Amino acid sequence: MPREVRERQMLDAAVQVFARRGYRPASMDEIAELAGASKPLVYLYLNSKEELFSACVRREADALVRAVRDAVDPDSPAERRLWDGLRGFFAHTAAHPDGWAVLHCQARTHGEPFALEVAAVRQKLVDIVTHLIAETAAEGSCGAPLAGHEASGLANALVGAAEALAGWSNARTDEAPSATERARTLMNFAWAGLENLTNGRRWAPARP
Amino acid sequence: MPREVRERQMLDAAVQVFARRGYRPASMDEIAELAGASKPLVYLYLNSKEELFSACVRREADALVRAVRDAVDPDSPAERRLWDGLRGFFAHTAAHPDGWAVLHCQARTHGEPFALEVAAVRQKLVDIVTHLIAETAAEGSCGAPLAGHEASGLANALVGAAEALAGWSNARTDEAPSATERARTLMNFAWAGLENLTNGRRWAPARP
Amino acid sequence: MPREVRERQMLDAAVQVFARRGYRPASMDEIAELAGASKPLVYLYLNSKEELFSACVRREADALVRAVRDAVDPDSPAERRLWDGLRGFFAHTAAHPDGWAVLHCQARTHGEPFALEVAAVRQKLVDIVTHLIAETAAEGSCGAPLAGHEASGLANALVGAAEALAGWSNARTDEAPSATERARTLMNFAWAGLENLTNGRRWAPARP
Amino acid sequence: MPREVRERQMLDAAVQVFARRGYRPASMDEIAELAGASKPLVYLYLNSKEELFSACVRREADALVRAVRDAVDPDSPAERRLWDGLRGFFAHTAAHPDGWAVLHCQARTHGEPFALEVAAVRQKLVDIVTHLIAETAAEGSCGAPLAGHEASGLANALVGAAEALAGWSNARTDEAPSATERARTLMNFAWAGLENLTNGRRWAPARP
């Protein structure tokens, strides 16, 4: 069996085991067995548990970013791009729950090397959204323009909301909502606020 | 030294170690040493690593829920309650980063027993928000009432956004925003959308 | 069982196993079993295979140097001191063949950390002999005094001869010579030459 | 590439790796790579790690014995033969430090199969010297002839001294002495004693 195929099988198995068990409890034995190969072969191809995990993270992260990018037509208006991007995001995370679990639940909690890698990927998503928000704001008749870190904060909140929604929806066993439904929920939740900011309307606590 | 005090020291140490190392890499040796007690004593009081972790999760989760509840005056209007609750949430998570890390980063990633417990706690927060949203919707002249799962989805998204914002803000080393600023960002982000829903206005994709 | 006792048992077992098998093939399992303890206990007390080996080397080396030093009366003349030192050396190496094997055969061949340690110990012996030779030379009516490196070379040769004799004698199964016999052989072999040097007589190849 | 050449390359590589790493840490991978061949080929030609090591030992040992034999003219007097043999020995060990390291440092420390083989080779050298000593003794007007084991002991001591001197000289980084200088040091050290024995003069401890 050619190396390329074997390697993909190994990564598939690893993603699955890492997602289900977590990094530490995942044993190389289990991964190798699930991949249908012997442990030394796994080491021959992927060198160590750490590198194996890294490879999983990179693969899943790249796939996610690509899925979101591919879902968006860069020439459509901001609202549409957000809507398409979210659908792409939810569709991909729903289709690859293990990969998503590795990124969202495991990689962020296990030491510098992985956390940094995942943070970098997450940042790509946040950047996409940040640009989108900034651009939306610029389009509008915005009185006071958004400060950079304000846009970042909003983007983080939006991505966080999406992540939470993805996690929650994936975890549901009873009639999980479709990717489109998830995206609609989030647009309902977030778009009005963004639009307000676009027009310079900020929320402020009512003076008692 | 009275048992109560010792036990709290142990939990303090455990929360710290679990937060910094993660569940598996955290060793009972390190926890015992940090707590200034011998290992058998830790076992005498807390039975096992699993139960110790559970106890940490319960304690931190209860503290967080209490902090949010205490920040809210149940007689104030919904908007105010959300604003106050968020400030309480952000203030507490900023003040207890280790506890928050245990809840948010560690507990959810480690197998059935803990994940369920954490999920249960998170659900308390989500429930608070769900009620708040549902009630808000009921107050308004809402044409079509929110379906239950729709409110849940929104609440999850809101809590997710708050969690993401908390994590992101805690991680910032340069001038992290204050709890109030965090809360304002989130209100800006979320309140307009909730208000729209209150009034029966839903977002829908533009028909091209 | 008190720690001190256990630790000595472990070192005894380790010396034996290292001597018989060599450093790498020696397994911690075998050492632990021979010591009558479990493997984790060996690690608790001695940290790692490397440190365990180091501890063996140090203990055996110190014992050997002490045995030689104790055998010699510093106030006796050089000839006597050499004779006594050699007897002490052969007696000790014959009484502790495993320790001697660890020093002579194993430690020198296994990487920097050990080799350096053993080299240091061997140097102590060589130094003793070097001083003795230099002093002998000084006493005599020596025409041309010995250069420093010449004395070192001689001392190394003498120690090497002793080591070889120890190894060879220990390996003999048929009537191995006593320590005194070994020492006499070496004195026969070496003393005349040293005495010659003392008196400025050097060997030179016959001009053909 | 003809088998003979390949095989020599493999042995060259093996000697180098065994000398630098030691028997166990030396990996067949490294040897194969250094030899510029694939691992299965190494196995095809040399069957196993053990046999490969044996082959190295045999080759290096034969070369050393041959070097010593070739350096000696069997018709010259004993003194001259010893002098020539030593020069041959030191010249060869200095010219082939890896081979010498395999013989002296590695082979003796690794279990029955190798140790025996090396011991056999060493015995060849010792035998040469033993004969030489015995013959020297016979030539002289020796009162009491040397007992066989006495000659063996002396020969072992002499070879040991030579080995130690070779190791020490090879290890020196500052102006290592030439082979001739090494040989002279050893003759200075040993010849007078042998000559004495030749003439029936034995060393004996001074009666106090």
Place this chain on the structure above:
DNA sequence: TATGAATGAGCCTTCATTCAT
């Protein structure tokens, strides 16, 4: 109450060795 002493079990990793081509 409190602890020094001790261990069974398991995991990552490596290596000599062999097929199928």
Place this chain on the structure above:
DNA sequence: GATGAATGAAGGCTCATTCAT
């Protein structure tokens, strides 16, 4: 003749956990 692909076996090390005192 030569090799990419593959593995059984074993070793170092760590950890949660428990007695005996």
